[in-house]
Amino acid sequence: xxxxxxxxxxxxxxxxxxxxxxxxxxxxxxxxxxxxxxxxxxxxxxxxxxxxxxxxxxxxxxxxxxxxxxxxxxxxxxxxxxxxxxxxxxxxxxxxxxxxxxxxxxxxxxxxxxx
Numbered sequence: 214x215x216x217x218x219x220x221x222x223x224x225x226x227x228x229x230x231x232x233x234x235x236x237x238x239x240x241x242x243x244x245x246x247x248x249x250x251x252x253x254x255x256x257x258x259x260x261x262x263x264x265x266x267x268x269x270x271x272x273x274x275x276x277x278x279x280x281x282x283x284x285x286x287x288x289x290x291x292x293x294x295x296x297x298x299x300x301x302x303x304x305x306x307x308x309x310x311x312x313x314x315x316x317x318x319x320x321x322x323x324x325x326x327x328x
Contacts, residue, residue, distance in 0.1 A: 223276065223295055223302075224298070224299045224303070226274070227275050227295050229275065230271050230274070231275075231277075236268045236271060239254060239268045240272055240277060240291065242258060243289055243290070244291050246290075248281070248288040248289065249290075250287065250289070251266040251269060251289070254269075273289075275295060276294070277296065278290065
């Protein structure tokens with residue numbers, strides 16, 4: 214299986230997870246800590262612990278966070294790899310469009326010169 218469809222699939226999951234502004238806020242709050250529980254994250258946000266936990270679940274499904282059980286607590290931490298892979302995917306798309314636009318510009322300039 215080619216790596217490109219896998220990157221595209223991962224990017225889709227990341228985009229879907231980050232489409233919600235509250236999830237981006239939860240991810241950002243978690244990124245400022247090595248690890249945190251949903252309870253600790255909720256203390257700094259305007260949403261309940263249960264809502265934080267629901268958002269963390271979506272972020273985990275996208276691979277953006279992982280959970281670790283420590284005794285009775287479940288702590289979460291950010292996994293930066295999916296963001297890096299998504300940035301790489303976006304960069305490849307941008308490069309492709311830059312190449313296409315450059316070719317279009319060259320073609321337009323050549324046609325203008327022939328006119």
